[in-house]
Amino acid sequence: MSKEQDFPLWEIFIQSKRGLDHKHVGSLHAADAQMAIENARDVYTRRNEGNSIWAVLAENLHASKPEDQGAFFDPADDKVYRHPTFYVMPKEAKYI
């Protein structure tokens, strides 16, 4: 088989409804951004799953490393005072 150049890989994010977050749905190959968005429409929104599409070149996406997941996220581990349930409220107080 002759070796041909691959289309670059794009990561696709879809917003299902106005006001919601764009969510990662998968990836696809396309020659350019326009083709990525048009193909994403055909691949990921055949049943009105979205009204907005983001396409990001996969090589431009950077991720945290799973191997140092523990150390990386542990500054948040012992800070219970960041949660409302940490505080003692008098029973009589309402709407707080």
Place this chain on the structure above:
Amino acid sequence: MAESKEEALFQEKVDAEQKIEPKDWMPADYRKNLIRQISQHGHSEIVGMLPEGNWITRAPSLRRKTVLLAKVQDEAGHGLYLYSAAETLGIGRDELNDQLLTGKAKYSSIFNYPTITWADMGAVGWLVDGAAIMNQVMLCRTSYGPYARPMVRICKEESFHQRQGYEIMNVLSHGSPEQKAMAQDALDRWWWPSLMMFGPSDADSPHSAQSMKWKIKRQSNDELRQIFIDRTVQQAEVLGLQIPDPELKWNEETQHYDWGTINWDEFFNVIKGNGPCNKERLTARQKAHADGAWVREAALAYAGKKAKKKAA
């Protein structure tokens, strides 16, 4: 073989029902197994478009044609979801393509059977998609995240595939005697190959035990096949059609149907490339890929030109 510390941690995660993600450490064989399984699954979706594509231009009404077109388009989407899931494990799309086009990769043997009458569109949707759904519902809980997530999407889309097939069977089997005979003939030809879709019996399935331990698979081939039979018999009764198995009988004790024996020689023979349509399917894919080469080249050239203009 002693387990490494990494391997033990990996298994712990799997046992705790935590999904494995692309950048996580995983045993080399887990990766290899998954690449094989996901790519075969993807190839099956792609090749699976051919037997039904055969009837798009000859569908008996505009409604049926629209539906069939939408179904085949869904299968193309499924192929793409699966290819991109396989790619997260480090294999390239070009390599996946090559493996299919050179005949190195396998796909579900069911697609090497011909679709010779319109009733085959009914039987394929009802039985082939029905069997595929059973497998895919299980895979929604597979341990590899990028494989599990598209399965959820696929299962949502598949449910219309099976229903449109059953609808065709229902109309034909309650139509004229000729139509009913056509539906029965399709069931006769698709029944056994559909049961083969679940793969060899557990005892003869080389990857099964390891796949279960890694929770790639969650139910055994035989287990899924039995559930499929139990459900389908009742559906055939509603159609007034006979399942082509003289040994099929309800078993009060097990609360399952007893049934006959699969011709595994036929199964392995089709897998080896000697089914009625193996050659035709492969040739069709090779031709489609070759005929599309100029489009891919043009798209890349156009993208390059646009990028240059933007930079200038």
